[in-house]
Amino acid sequence: MRDRRSPVQRLFELHLPLLLIVLFALGPYVWMMMTSIKTNADIGAWPVRYWPDAFTTEHYHALLERTSFGGNLLNSLIIATGACLLGLGVSLPAAYAFSRYRFRGRRLLMTQFLVINMFPIVLIIIPLFVLMRNIGLLDTFIGIILGHSTFAVPFSIWMLTSYINAIPKDLDEAARIDGATTLEVLRLIILPVVMPGLVTTGIYIFVTSWNEYLFAMMLSGQNVRTVTVALQLFIGEFSVQWGLLTAAGTLIALPVTLLFLLVQKRLVSGLTSGAVKS
């Protein structure tokens, strides 16, 4: 479609409105990062000092040296990696079955995985707490990883099924004619081709698990506290130390933003394939 609008028209109808939207999207994020490198004097200044004379890393030093935040980062890393591996590990075979086999109960089971992804968290989290307490998994890595698999597994199954559906069945059948078993087909044919989809899905689970707050708060105690739970506790504890809080926020947000930007194109096409396909 050719655009017959004049440059001035394009400025007011395209560039300026979009610039405003980008500023809205980015503003709070940038403001958080800016605050984390200001001195306490600049943070507490009124009227607000937008561009201070000097920047500082003191809040980052204080955060990593005087609080448990370093350990919390490690906990979150372990949990998000675990949720990612568990989610992909059980979902890949399931997705293969959904994509390649027509069997009794297929429709029902697939619908089930879709429906449980829509369940309110409060419906699951209350009894899950009681359950974890009874079997001694409260405040352990495996407990929180299992908690996160409530969203990781159904999501991965749907994503991976649609990725595997996109692989032509001829590939499987050619391999079978050459004498490959089902497991060999999955490992040697499907796995390499579906790898980009697997990575995208894995990164999305990692980000979601890293960001998750409610399960992590309910199911953790002193031992395996994640960054999101720790930050929320800091907000209560260091209520007006915005430098420290925004430094923690920046350290939490930066890695997931980068990961998200890395996969966003493919992620969106995966997430929307169902909606967009006509």
Next chain:
Amino acid sequence: MTAASDTAPAPRLVLTPYLFLLPAMLVTLAVVLWPVAETVWMSLHNFILFKPRNVPFIGLGNFWRLLHDEVFWLSLGHSLVWISLVVGLQFLLGLVTALLLNQTFWWRSLARSLVIIPWALPSVIIGLTWTWMYDFNVGVLNDVLIRFGLIDKPVAWLAQPDSAFFSIVVALIWQGFPFFAVTILAGLQTISAELYEAADMDGATRFQRLRFITLPAIADVIATALLLRTIWVANSLDVILVMTGGGPGYSTYTLPLYAFLKAYSGMEFGYGSALAIMLTLLLLLVVFIYVRRAARELDQ
């Protein structure tokens, strides 16, 4: 498939998909289906966490209590306003963003990447940055509004019942509009240029193109995105929990938050479960419509 059935006996072929599904089913059974059954059981009992030996069966007593609970009706009302405001405004802003991004200009791919960022952030960070910006003493929002002359003196955004609710709505719109933007954009990109060329030849105005070509073509995408987002927003409670914890008073209570707080702070797991089930029942229709649409894909 003929080669496979020659080498493998028929019964094994039938079993294989179930074996592949077994691990996923076991995990789901343990962490979703069993807990949900447990929730139903708890909702029929007067289960208070610190009285584990005294859990009397009270039938639908919790649900009866709920119907006479003012806070339940208040939370339900908030939830309805909350969902329509948040989802509606996220959608409108997302649609405008998508229509802008669907044009050709030099910084398009940069804009697309930047707009998506709020989507990647955890609710705790959303709570933190917005609480910081809404700060009464040194918050940037008060400063900007005063500089532009929109307010005379600082406002305590999160401390007053009226403004607290809408302040959280704004934070949630910020978090959710990128989802609509990228989903709708993906839909827009499937519309063939020929349609627009034909409309141009017929002398259609830009509004007519939007009304008669663009919107009908993405109606399906929009419907799916709206359903999905309604379910998410209806279920989400973490941003409110982080920003106000439901306060001041009950002014930012929504249904899932109330259910959660009853169980978490009040230790009333039975009543909290009944509230959670009520929320699920109310959402069931939306979930049903969404699942029916998504299930169309199953047989491909």
